Amino acid sequence: MAFPYMETVVGFMIMMYIFETYLDLRQHAALKLPTLPKTLVGLIGQEKFEKSRAYSLDKSYFHFVQGYVTILMDSAILFFGILPWFWKKSGDFLPSVGLDPENEILHTLSFLAGVMIWSQITDLPFSLYSTFVIEARHGFNKQTIWLYIKDMIKGTLLSVILGPPIVAAIIVIVQKGGPYLAIYLWAFMFVLSLVMMTIYPILIAPLFNKFTPLPEGGLREKIEKLAASLKFPLKKLFVVDGSTRSSHSNAYMYGFFKNKRIVLYDTLIQQCKNDDEIVAVIAHELGHWKLNHTMYSFIAMQILAFLQFGGYTLVRNSSDLFRSFGFDTQPVLIGLIIFQHTVIPLQHLVSFGLNLVSRSFEFQADAFAVKLGYSQDLRNALVKLQEENLSAMNTDPWYSAYHYSHPPLVERLEAIDGEDKKTH
Numbered sequence: 001m002a003f004p005y006m007e008t009v010v011g012f013m014i015m016m017y018i019f020e021t022y023l024d025l026r027q028h029a030a031l032k033l034p035t036l037p038k039t040l041v042g043l044i045g046q047e048k049f050e051k052s053r054a055y056s057l058d059k060s061y062f063h064f065v066q067g068y069v070t071i072l073m074d075s076a077i078l079f080f081g082i083l084p085w086f087w088k089k090s091g092d093f094l095p096s097v098g099l100d101p102e103n104e105i106l107h108t109l110s111f112l113a114g115v116m117i118w119s120q121i122t123d124l125p126f127s128l129y130s131t132f133v134i135e136a137r138h139g140f141n142k143q144t145i146w147l148y149i150k151d152m153i154k155g156t157l158l159s160v161i162l163g164p165p166i167v168a169a170i171i172v173i174v175q176k177g178g179p180y181l182a183i184y185l186w187a188f189m190f191v192l193s194l195v196m197m198t199i200y201p202i203l204i205a206p207l208f209n210k211f212t213p214l215p216e217g218g219l220r221e222k223i224e225k226l227a228a229s230l231k232f233p234l235k236k237l238f239v240v241d242g243s244t245r246s247s248h249s250n251a252y253m254y255g256f257f258k259n260k261r262i263v264l265y266d267t268l269i270q271q272c273k274n275d276d277e278i279v280a281v282i283a284h285e286l287g288h289w290k291l292n293h294t295m296y297s298f299i300a301m302q303i304l305a306f307l308q309f310g311g312y313t314l315v316r317n318s319s320d321l322f323r324s325f326g327f328d329t330q331p332v333l334i335g336l337i338i339f340q341h342t343v344i345p346l347q348h349l350v351s352f353g354l355n356l357v358s359r360s361f362e363f364q365a366d367a368f369a370v371k372l373g374y375s376q377d378l379r380n381a382l383v384k385l386q387e388e389n390l391s392a393m394n395t396d397p398w399y400s401a402y403h404y405s406h407p408p409l410v411e412r413l414e415a416i417d418g419e420d421k422k423t424h
Contacts, residue, residue, distance in 0.1 A: 002320045004324060005320070005321050005324035005325065005338075005342060006324045007324075009078065009341045009344065010078050012344060012345060013071065013074060013075060013078075013341075013344065016348060017071040020402075023399045023402055023403070024060070024063060024067070026398055027060065027395065027396045027399035028057070028064075029396070030392075030394045030395055030396040031053060031056045031060055031392060031394060032053075032057065033394045036049050036393055036394075037394060039410045039413055039414060040383075040393055040410065043383050044383065044386070044387055044393065045387075048387045048390070049393055051138070052387075052390040052391065052392065053393070054138070055134075055138040055390040056390070056392040058134050058137065058138070062129070062130065062134060066126050069126075073122065078325065081326040083325060083326065083334075084325065084326035084327050085326075086111065086115075087107075087111055087327070087331070089114075090107060090110040090111035090113075090114050091110065091111075093110055094106055094107065104171055104175075104331060104332065105167070105168045105172075107331070108167055108331065108332070108333045109163075109164055109167060109168075112167065112333070116156070120152075120156070128148075131143070131148065132145070132148075138390060140246050140247050141246060142243055142245055142246055143244060143245040143246070147244070147245070154207055154208065158207075167333070170185070170188070170332065170333075170336075171332045171333070173185055174316070174332040174335075175332070177313075181309070182306065182310040182312070182313045183306075185309040185312075186302070186305055186306040186309050189305055189309075190302060190305075201254055209240045209241055209244070210241045210244075211238040211239070211240050211263065212239050212241075213236070213237065213238060213239075214237040214238065214264065219269070219275040219279070220237060222275055222276070222279045223262065223278075223279060224237070226282060226283060227286065230290055232260060232289060233258040233259065234260055234262060235255070235258075235259050235261060236262075237261070237262050238261060238262070238263045239264050239265075240263050240264070240265055240266065242265035242266055242267050243265075243266050243270070246267075247388075248265075248267065248389050249265045249267040249268040249271050249389065250265045251264050251268055251278075251282065251285060252285065253285050253286070253289065262282060262285070267388075268281070268385075271384060271388045272381055272384055272385075274377070274380070277377050277380050277381035277384065279374070279377070280369055280374035280377035280380075280381050281381050281385075283368070283372050283374045283378070284365045284368070284369045285365070287364065287366075287368030287369055288361065288365045290368060291361070291364055291368060293364070293365065296361075297357075297358075300354070300357075308339075308343070311339065311343060312335070312339045315335075315339055316330070316332075316339070317330065321338060322334070322338065325338050354405075355401075355402070355403070355404065355405050358406070359404065359405065359406065359407045362405075362407055362412070363407065363412070363415050366378065366415060367415070367416075367419045370416055370420055371423060375419070375420040375423075378416060379413060382409060382413065382416075383409070383413075386409045391409070392408075393409070395408045395410075
């Protein structure tokens with residue numbers, strides 16, 4: 001008797017769904033609490049708290065429905081052999097357009113085109129409801145239906161342009177990789193990630209948003225002064241028109257070596273009227289750079305990618321594994337998909353571990369900003385962003401430990417106060 005890989009995978013998916021739904025229920029109960037956490041009393045007004053509570057509960061109800069539909073579809077696709085059926089149909093389609101069904105690259109691209117269409121159809125109702133009902137109801141959605149459609153068309157075109165050469169290269173590498181396959185796959189994905197990190201901000205991001213230099217003035221001078229004091233090689237300072245799509249706010253930095261850029265959302269500038277609060281947020285972000293968090297995270301992701309490719313090479317020729325999922329051939333892409341499903345237990349553990357590390361990094365970056373003298377401004381900025389984004393005020397500790405890559409506001413404020421006492 002061959003090992004029931006597929007049944008085991010589906011069983012684990014359902015178990016994880018039940019476990020995560022239990023955590024969601026705990027979080028839902030926390031969101032229903034009618035009072036603010038003690039730490040936030042006096043910092044956040046009752047009106048904002050009520051709005052945050054309503055927004056969080058709306059998203060929670062929506063998440064329950066989406067999660068239920070998703071697990072039903074994903075389990076059915078595996079359990080009822082829809083994946084091998086769809087692979088066969090995508091191959092049968094090729095001769096009708098004059099293409100060779102024996103060519104694995106063409107067969108794979110035909111399969112992926114069908115998957116992309118299916119994903120667009122199944123995801124669209126949830127995306128539309130989330131954007132034009134929930135986000136709009138709570139005052140966040142700023143995009144028109146036409147802008148939404150334009151974004152979707154641009155995203156699809158980018159997938160059609162960038163996807164085929166990447167997929168073709170992976171298939172060729174797997175077919176010709178031999179004993180060093182894991183190294184070749186990792187090297188290809190490593191170079192690809194560097195290329196994408198280089199071209200994304202220059203060529204892709206401007207297709208969706210407008211980036212303009214931050215105007216001369218007090219805010220620009222303070223950010224440049226802070227960057228210079230930390231020897232941060234700031235080359236460009238942009239404002240992005242995030243307000244065309246949403247009133248949520250953010251800031252981030254990117255770039256290699258001596259060519260760093262900082263991007264502020266226009267919504268962040270609108271929400272933080274005090275320049276020092278924005279500078280405190282930037283001090284936190286520069287803390288990640290100064291403490292090498294970005295580099296550590298990148299290295300960790302490369303190690304995990306290499307281990308994953310190593311694991312894939314061990315099972316890619318397992319005919320029992322492919323047969324368990326209903327395949328009598330062993331296509332490269334299908335092997336990767338099946339492997340991803342079989343390592344789901346490990347992925348959950350790794351994700352939990354990465355979240356622990358990420359939260360630790362956030363505390364360290366906050367402490368870095370405090371040591372630079374931005375304690376009160378950082379506190380004010382975090383409270384204001386929590387208010388303006390209507391983020392959840394009450395969080396269940398189990399839920400946040402499992403899901404959150406950033407600590408809840410209550411924990412961050414307590415840590416900032418503790419760090420502040422150390423420095424004074």
